[in-house]
């Protein structure tokens with residue numbers, strides 16, 4: 236039996252969906268009239284994604300479906316980000332107008348008491364930019380915020396060796412080797428990392444040696460003991476098979492112009508038309524290595540190529 240079993244935290248992957256907003260319509264008399272009620276979007280091609288939605292109001296006349304914010308709602312949470320020192324780190328995901336899909340999803344957050352002092356620490360995955368990925372700029376770093384037990388946190392990622400410096404999307408925390416210290420799997424575009432906890436405030440990336448590095452676009456991985464042998468196994472969904480040297484652009488055979496609008500508004504083209512990336516189930520061999528058992532288990536998704544973003548083991 237494992238001495239200690241960490242909870243599995245599934246990544247918080249946010250899909251950056253696009254503003255629903257108002258459609259400008261030209262009236263017969265000239266000039267633009269803004270409306271958000273039942274307006275037909277300007278035609279941009281063969282895909283119908285519907286019209287802008289009218290806000291649905293709750294009993295206090297607050298919009299609950301239109302993505303709006305309420306200025307005078309009851310205060311349930313107090314934003315302590317700045318006071319806690321968590322505002323000194325910036326999440327980076329793409330640059331400029333977010334033209335390509337690689338720039339629009341992620342990144343996840345992990346809750347991990349990495350030093351076993353009884354206080355949860357925070358791991359923030361960072362994304363990247365095309366410029367950083369090609370070596371033209373320093374890579375954005377992930378953050379590991381140590382909980383100082385007084386409401387503040389200190390970023391110790393550099394000292395802990397977990398800055399990642401790849402285009403990161405998700406993180407899954409678990410003690411995969413049952414030594415009582417939580418470890419982290421970080422999914423990236425590019426090779427993933429398995430950060431083994433060294434019990435001294437540092438981690439070592441053993442992803443390649445363990446056989447779980449993969450290499451294209453991985454998203455929200457999760458840990459679970461699917462065969463009940465007491466050793467946590469790893470499932471890694473794949474999203475889109477992506478060639479960063481040839482980013483899919485609109486108006487091509489793979490991505491017609493009609494895939495690049497949402498309710499009449501021009502947007503990043505989304506995954507439609509792109510090849511899906513397979514998923515992977517890694518069986519924990521109990522000796523620091525894993526065996527890819529996806530095909531045997533029937534969860535490889537190597538033919539249909541569905542777009543995987545998150546995963547969860549449930550009974």
Ligand SMILES: [Ca+2]
Nearest residue numbers: 348350352354
């Ligand atoms: Ca801690």
Ligand SMILES: [Ca+2]
Nearest residue numbers: 410412414416
């Ligand atoms: Ca461990």
Ligand SMILES: [Ca+2]
Nearest residue numbers: 460462464466
């Ligand atoms: Ca197992």
